[in-house]
Amino acid sequence: MRPPPLLWLLLHLGAAAPTADSPSQLPAPQNPKIRLYNAEQVLSWEPVSLSSDEGPVVYRVQFKYPTSSNWFDLAPLGSRGVNCFKITETQCNLAPAGQAAAFQPEHNVSLRVRAELRERTSAWAAVPWFQRYLNVTIGPPENIRVIPGQGSLTISFSPPFHVTPPTAYFLYCVHYWEKGGPPQVKDHLENKLIELKDLKPLRVYCLQVKASLVWNSGGTPRQGLFSNVSCHETAADASTKLQEVALIAVGTFLSLTGLAGACVFLTLRYRGLIKHWLRTPPDVPVQIRDYLKNPEQPVLEALDRDSSPKEDTWDAVSVLEAPEEQKMLPGTRHQSPGCPQPEGADSEL
Structure with missing residues (x-):
């Protein structure tokens, strides 16, 4: 105008x-x-x-x-x-x-x-x-989120600012590396959801993301700034979980076996000392303890008083037999054959 x-x-x-x-x-x-x-x-x-x-x-x-x-x-x-x-x-x-x-x-x-x-x-x-x-100075992508998976990392983010395709659009680049290892690059990506695959399970990987602006002038893409370094640990896959379970089981078995072997070895090596520790110390009888407290009390009488007889007591039984020629008396006619007559019964008749 x-x-x-x-x-x-x-x-x-x-x-x-x-x-x-x-x-x-x-x-x-x-x-x-x-x-x-x-x-x-x-x-x-x-x-x-x-x-x-x-x-x-x-x-x-x-x-x-x-x-x-x-x-x-x-x-x-x-x-x-x-x-x-x-x-x-x-x-x-x-x-x-x-x-x-x-x-x-x-x-x-x-x-x-x-x-x-x-x-x-x-x-x-x-x-x-x-x-x-x-x-323009292009900042790093915004709202970066990393989700660990089984041997993978899934990265999602939003562009640094709004552009109108197809006049202009962004290309994304990811630098990632295992902690302490060489860096790797995944670039020229248009998708804002990137998955890094074939990673080692249960390992820490660090990464950075940047955006480059491409527009229809045909010039060189405008490079952006990298995001801050963030590190994440990958999750275990099925084989790794099975290995963990097996290792835990074997470790537990070996620990118990070693503990049992150590107990047996110590028992055999220190058997006399263990018997000495487990033996009950001798105790003084109550009567002797009382006698030591009061020597005037007769100890033998105290022992006889408190002791119980150890032999069985038998009752005296007498067996009487009558001669076969002895005649039955009239008064004893109805007496049972098993009951003998007392001595002197004939003389009284």
């Missing part, structure tokens, strides 16, 4: 700055620079300092394309809503959050800034032209 002739004349006059600051002219902003990092596009400069408090200094930012010799104010009407016209801040955000950027990423743009105080102005301070896709 070409500005009106009057505005073009004023811009042309403003661009022709004198070689030195006159008393009626403000100092020019110093060290203007533009920061292009991922989606950030910020033009900044050092503030203009005045010797006296003459009021707030404002700044005007203008831009132009290589196809035109005219400069245009970076005002909301001509820059997609971005306003850097008569601002008090010492920076101009060309891509505010939630808002479209002021310029297309594939366009070459030149910027300049000057200070203004009422009718007084400074000389223009310009920055070299830039093209976002060509000059």
Whole structure:
């Protein structure tokens, strides 16, 4: 869009700055620079300092394309809503959050800034032209997540910033290595989900990821920055788990066998000492202990009193037999044959 002739004349006059600051002219902003990092596009400069408090200094930012010799104010009407016209801040955000950027990423743009105080102005301070896709610093991929698998690592992430395919797209590269081993490379990947296979199980692998920007200008891809190094241990596969179980079983068996052998060896070597430890010490009988406490008590009587007889006691039994010629008495006729008559029974009859 070409500005009106009057505005073009004023811009042309403003661009022709004198070689030195006159008393009626403000100092020019110093060290203007533009920061292009991922989606950030910020033009900044050092503030203009005045010797006296003459009021707030404002700044005007203008831009132009290589196809035109005219400069245009970076005002909301001509820059997609971005306003850097008569601002008090010492920076101009060309891509505010939630808002479209002021310029297309594939366009070459030149910027300049000057200070203004009422009718007084400074000389223009310009920055070299830039093209976002060509000059941007590409950071590492974001939201990197690594999931260990059985002899593998699965990496997922998101791009550093948004681009519009097929005009531009990202290629990804992964550097990985076993801890203490040589590095390996997996590059030229368009997928944001990468799986590293054929890794050793139960080993620690470290990795870094970077993104490269490719756009349809046909130039060399713009290389990005690597992410921080992160290390992860791979999971065990089925054969490794079986080996672990076998090793644990064999180790347990050998430990128990060794423990049993050590116990048998110590028992045979120190058998006498073990018997001495396990033997019950002799005890003094209660009667002897009482006698030692009171020697006046007869010890033999105490022993006889407390002891029980060890031999069985038998009752005396007498067996009486009667002669066969002895006749039965009338009074004893009905007596049982097994009951003998007492002696002297015939004499009494």
